[in-house]
Amino acid sequence: MDTYTAMRAFADSWALLAMTLFFFGVVIFALRPGGRNASDLAAQIPLNDEHPEPRP
Template identity: 40%
Template sequence: MHTYSLLREFADSWMLLLLFTVFVSVILWVFRPGARKTHQDTAAIPFRHDDRPASEDRT
């Protein structure tokens, strides 16, 4: 069997399964219980200095 055919067969079967598993794992990680606070904190970053501008001190 040629190298190309072997790699093509691997990519069509096992790599597809691996990438699908990684995709599902990432989706489950994002929607896991307890992640809401982390995502809300991250989403609020642009609004942290809404009440007053950030200080001019950059030390």
Template identity: 45%
Template structure:
């Protein structure tokens, strides 16, 4: 058996199985019970210290 056939068999079976299990584990981890507040806090963290746009006269300064 040459190296190409061996790697092709490996990729078609065990590597595919391990990637599917990794994907399912990632999905379960992201949607686990109780993680909603953590995700919401991470999503809103960029707005935590924002005061809003500063107004000088009639133009908005960014």
């Protein structure tokens, strides 16, 4: 089995499964209860006019 065939078989099976599980994990994380407050705070970061003091 040459390298291309092995990589193709891996991508068709386990890599696809890993990407699918990662996608559903991100969706569940984004839609979890209590995540709305964190999402709203993160969405307001670019609009925040206050500049924090730089750390020493």
